[in-house]
Amino acid sequence: MVRFGSSASPSSRLNAVFQSKWVKQLWDRASSVGDRQRLLLGLIVITVIGMGLRFWQLDAKPLWLDEVIGALFSLGRTLDDVPLGQYIPLTVVNSLFTVELGKSCADITHAVATDSVHPPVYFCLMYRWMSSVPLTPENWVWWLRSLPALIGVLCIPLVYGLNRLAFSRQSGLAAAALMAVSPFAVYLSQEARHYTLPMLFTLIALICLVKLQRAIVNNQRIHWGWLVTWAIANSIGMYVHYFYILDVLAQVGALILWFGLSGRCLPGAVSDLKRNGGRVLLALMAIAISYVPWLPTLIGHFSRPETDWLKPYKPDWSDRIAPLYQTLSGWLLMVVALPIEDQPWSIIVPSALLMLTVGGWIFWCAIQGWRSLWQAAPAQRPALMLLGGFVACILIQFLGITYILDKDVTSVPRYNFVYYPGMVALLGVGLATGIQAKSQSGSRGWSRRSPLTVTLLVGLLSSLLVVYGIVFQKGYYPDRVAQDLAFESDRPLILAVSYESLQEVGLGLSFALELQDRYDKNYDGQKADMPESPDDPQVRLAFLNRSDGFGNVWRSLARLDQDLPLPLNLWVIASPGMKTKDYPDTLRIRRPERRGRVPCPIDPDGFNRIGFPYQLFRCQSSQESP
Secondary structure, eight states: OOOOOTTSOHHHHHHHHHTSHHHHHHHHHHHHHHHHHHHHHHHHHHHHHHHHHHHTTTTTSOOOHHHHHHHHHHTTOOGGGSOOSSEEEHHHHHHHTSOOTTOOHHHHHHHHHHHOSSOSHHHHHHHHHHHSSOOOTTTHHHHHHHHHHHHHHHHHHHHHHHHHHHTOHHHHHHHHHHHHHOHHHHHHHTSSSTTHHHHHHHHHHHHHHHHHHHHHHTTOOOOHHHHHHHHHHHHHHHTTOTTHHHHHHHHHHHHHHHHHHTTTTSTTHHHHIIIIIHHHHHHHHHHHHHHGGGHHHHHHHHTSGGGGGGSOSSOOHHHHHHHHHHHHHHHHHTTOOOSOTTOOHHHHHHHHHHHHHHHHHHHHHHHHHHHHHHHHOGGGHHHHHHHHHHHHHHHHHHHHHHHTSOOOGGGOGGGGGGTHHHHHHHHHHHHHHHHHHHHHTTOOSGGGSHHHHHHHHHHHHHHHHHHTTSSSOOTTOHHHHHHHHTSSTTSOEEEEEEESSHHHHHHHHHHHHHHHHHHHHHHHHHTTTOSSOOSSOSEEEEEEEOTTOHHHHHHHHHHSBOOOOSSEEEEEEOOTTOOGGGSOSEEEEEOTTOSSEEEEEEEEEEEEEESEEEEEEEEOOOOOBO
């Protein structure tokens, strides 16, 4: 109690007030509020940085095969809307990428189930998004990628919430910062694909799973609200991407693994199972029952030829060890990505060595943080085991799919989205714990925060490389292919695309979109000399079915009427593995005003291959053949 007497000086009285118990409590509360405000401000700044990286240059990179196919379904289109077996101008291609109004989610679901090998939820959501925004030929690509980017931004505060609940506020901020500048997360967010949406549901499900684990640890009854949220998130996630099924299995596996290894299967296990086991089983049954209507479609999709592209052509010993180092390289890409794609060896070698060095050091620091957390905070071991078990169960399933089903999913880095939320949460707590351990040991200066600081700086640099298309380049390089196809821009151009599936149709459309972009840019550069925009570039596209062999493709090409003047360049996109010697020496095209066909001899120097081979034929002879 503070006593005020006449003998006490004003300064001593003031000191007595500041040293009183109630003032100390008030100061502690004020300091606590300040910390929370600083944490909130830090999370806001981190989220804004993450948003900037995801929306920067969002429509600058070309749409590639998978994005084009996703765009068709997202706009309410189907394969039937693509004119096949005929010449089509680029204006018709552009009209395909406009919203087909009046579609329902049932219509989108039917189209996806028939023409694709994906679940429908993402495409239904995208259709509603694209139908509600002001689309123009200039901005539709931006809007197409904006929703995945926005969902990617939402994942940042969610991973903070996961680590805040499981570990601490500091580890939550660290995980949020890592996700904000992760080159892998930025790459996925700038793809017009269904990768960020399942990540969002994974984070929600993991938050619920930690809540479930907390109830078991504290011998409490699990709240129905968390179980219902967990079941709904997992049910919807499985309708977003098939790989989310691995997520659900990993969550259950991680819970069982933790329950067994933590010793809870001994004393108290029976009472825990009586108290919570029934509710968990009901939630799992609800998840399973919710997916029953889609099971026939799932089984049918697995037997489609579109799923065979992951199977190695000739599996040998190198294919058997590749998944191991591909998995490790996928981990590196989560924190650092430097130019190694389509670069000279003088850039590839130092970039790869630097990625190995920096990435290896970051993971080593995270491991030291996990070790410190395990030793210093027994109360946080359950969450560490749960998230670690989740990631481990996913990796086991990946290796099982690779080695048992002979489909190497580790060769595609983007598929790591399945366990990326768990991995970034673990990295966040590992690096944040390392900082706290050094702070408590009295370390000062740069070394105290170097692991997390270096990781964030490296991630920021890597993300900028992603934004400008230097790393994580678009598959099949549609911009480069279009540049090759239009190398003689003053000549009319025919692009003949042989196809067996929707994937190859999407490939041809991606090239056609880039051709249109190149011709538009050429016109913009010459519009001072051209008072009016050309109605249609002198380009024609034809999709020719090769299911019955290439002989049918060549005959179909000779039967189609085309209206472009001679001379013209004819490019033919064939199947992987073809070389110049596999093409005919001469192809023939037809003009309606001529009685015969125009021969197009092969150009031996006009062969290129970027994923798919494409061969040039020159139609410039005035001679006709029957």
